[in-house]
Amino acid sequence: MVETKLFDLTGKVALMTGASKGMGKAMAHALAAHGATVVISARTQETLDETAAEINQAVGAERVHGVAANAGRKQELETLVEKTHQLAGPVDILVGNAGVNVHYGPISEIPDDAYEKTMQVNVQANLWLARLVAPDMIEKGNGSMMFTASVGAFKPSDTLGVYGTSKLALIGLVRNLALEYGPQGIRANAICPGLVRTDFAKALWDNPEAVKRANSQIPLRRLGEADDFEGLAVFLGSDASRYMTGQALTVCGGSFMWS
Ligand SMILES: NC(=O)c1ccc[n+]([C@@H]2O[C@H](COP(=O)([O-])OP(=O)(O)OC[C@H]3O[C@@H](n4cnc5c(N)ncnc54)[C@H](OP(=O)(O)O)[C@@H]3O)[C@@H](O)[C@H]2O)c1
Known part of the structure; x- marks a missing residue:
């Protein structure tokens, strides 16, 4: 057994959106296993309660609380932060993981409301959240924010163009948060997953051709799994x-490399 405090999150409070399943759930589990109190959020309270109970049982402590909120609604995020303060205290770690893709097709055909919803949940909600928790972090002179973007930010697409545009905008937001809040001890980073086997991307991986492609072309020879994001969440939070x-940290089995 190696003794190290490097990844210790004891006493830290983490607030997460999009955390009742998929990558958010895996990251919540990892943060709680390393000692953090974690408020997980998504739209459905029932799923949040099930996830919180499952993680609490696994870590053997009541460290995870579920609070429902739609990340696209500012008022609900304000209430989420208030409830987080009541349940757990000031926030040390923010994980903006909720994301949507509401249009599959060329950007020339995207309806205005689909464009607005994508940008609101994927970009603006994360700015709202950052501003809501920044005072907690400024008070402590320390804090870590991480936001889930995508490798889709790095290339154009004729089917997921506005989604990719929103994730590139999110990376832009992250860089500005890092610039503006850095002097107060707050860090901000983006996580860029490749294709991960969650419900969100099921249409992209749930067919033999996609699996065959992943297993033969991705340098690590497989699709991503939600659990692959546990280590990065602990690393960035600690x-x-x-x-x-x-x-912008790319976690994609090597399917996208710097060039
Ligand atoms: N899977 C991939 O291949 C992939 C690749 C690149 C990036 N990403 C990004 O990774 C993030 C997480 O995706 P995932 O694959 O882990 O998805 P997932 O397994 O489908 O989980 C999505 C989570 O977000 C919640 N959610 C969805 N819309 C929300 C909203 N408007 N407000 C609050 N919570 C909301 C869902 O719960 P409710 O439905 O109950 O709200 C759920 O907890 C997203 O930002 C996505 O864009 C995914």
């Missing part, structure tokens, strides 16, 4: 990443 901010 002191282990204390000199890292304004970065």
Whole structure:
């Protein structure tokens, strides 16, 4: 057994959106297993309660609380932060993981309301959240924000164009948060997953051709799994990443490399 405090989150409070299933759930589990109190959020209270109970049982402590909120509604995010303060205290770690894709097709055909919803949930909601928790972090002189973007930010697409545009805008937001809040000890980073086997992306991986492609072309020879994001959440949330901010970290089995 190696003794290290580098990844210790004891006493830390994490607030997460999009955390009742998929990658958010895996990250919530990892943060709680490393000692954090975690408020998980999504739209459905029932699923949140089930997820919180499952993680609490696994870690052997009542560390996870579920609070329903639609990330696209500012008022609900304000209430979420208030409830987080009541349940757990001031926020040390923010994980903006909720994301939507409401249009599959060319950007020339996207209806205005689909464009607005995509940008609101994927970008603006994360700015609202950052502003809501920043005072907690400024008071402590320390905090970590992480937001789930996508490798879709790095390339155009004739089917997921506005989704990719919103995720590139999110990386832009992250860089600005890092610039503006860095002097107060707050870090902000983006997580960019490749294709991950969650419900969100089922249409993209749930067919033999996609699996065959992943298993033969991705350098690590498989699709991503939600659990692949546990380590990064702990790393970004903890002191282990204390000199890292304004970065977009790609977790994709090597399917996208810097070029
Ligand atoms: N899976 C991939 O291949 C992939 C790749 C790149 C990036 N991403 C990004 O990764 C993030 C998480 O996706 P995932 O694959 O883990 O999805 P998932 O398994 O489908 O989980 C999505 C979570 O977000 C919640 N959610 C959805 N819309 C919401 C909203 N408007 N407000 C609040 N919560 C909401 C869902 O619960 P409710 O439905 O109850 O609200 C659920 O907890 C997203 O930002 C996505 O864009 C995914």
